[in-house]
Amino acid sequence: MSELKKQQNFRMTRQRGIILEELRRINTHPSADEIYEQVRKQQPRISLGTVYRNLEILSELGEIQKLETGSSIKRFDGNPVNHYHIRCICCDRVVDAPVEPLINTSKDIHEATNYKIIGHRFEFIGVCPECSDDAVAPGLEKVKYL
């Protein structure tokens, strides 16, 4: 599969183009379904399956990032440069975190564990300003992070 992918010739279809454009235009880190709804405005017959397939391919190509947050749904980021995020525990929205990525932690870990370290994920968990305003922030009481 590795080799296959690498010798594959990717085509820029209308669907793929719109998805990439859309992700580049916004910075809301949408889910596949949110992207689907958005793209449908220009390409009404696009299918969810196509959206998923293209998001997968675009992130393999390094054009976008698949954000594997602690949430049960994956989100996508049109900015391919590594950076950290803050996720709202109430509404699940994700924004960029204003901190520089850490470096050089991986080497120590490798020496201690013998794992090959490919990278790391750092995610702040919080409550966004909108959700903080709500009298009761649903889900808040369940949180057990540090």
Place this chain on the structure above:
Amino acid sequence: MSELKKQQNFRMTRQRGIILEELRRINTHPSADEIYEQVRKQQPRISLGTVYRNLEILSELGEIQKLETGSSIKRFDGNPVNHYHIRCICCDRVVDAPVEPLINTSKDIHEATNYKIIGHRFEFIGVCPECSDDAVAPGLEKVKYL
């Protein structure tokens, strides 16, 4: 729901006890399904639903941790004290990371974003020694972390 939970009286049923015991005994960060298989050896008629319900309750009580990794399945940790993990991209197994948790990052973030920061998650992504041995590590080629 918040209040309800707090006034609730939790009972130590046989099922709940076995699940907690099992998690305390091991340090393999099992999934709900792996716990189910294990507990079934002592309590053959336990249902997966019961396992899920108990894992939820035990983590709300702070007895265990629900690990919301970037993987599509959640894992559980019998150690309730906050610490970081390394996840193998190939086999999805999780081990403890030999690093101290960071502190004091949250305040800056709050000031910059107005998010209430509850905590953070830090997860190393890597390839475990066992998977490194395999000629082809399935899934490796898809990785696009920093």
Place this chain on the structure above:
DNA sequence: ATAGATGCAAAAGCTTTGCACAAGG
């Protein structure tokens, strides 16, 4: 006695996939 827990099965939510047809290069 009674609030809380269980087992079972169905359903829900997100994602992947098989297949026949369409279209990019």
Place this chain on the structure above:
DNA sequence: CCTTGTGCAAAGCTTTTGCATCTAT
């Protein structure tokens, strides 16, 4: 042309939930 991509629908996987029954306390 012919390989890659699409739309549609079905299936897959993890997790949640409704309900009747059971059981800690």
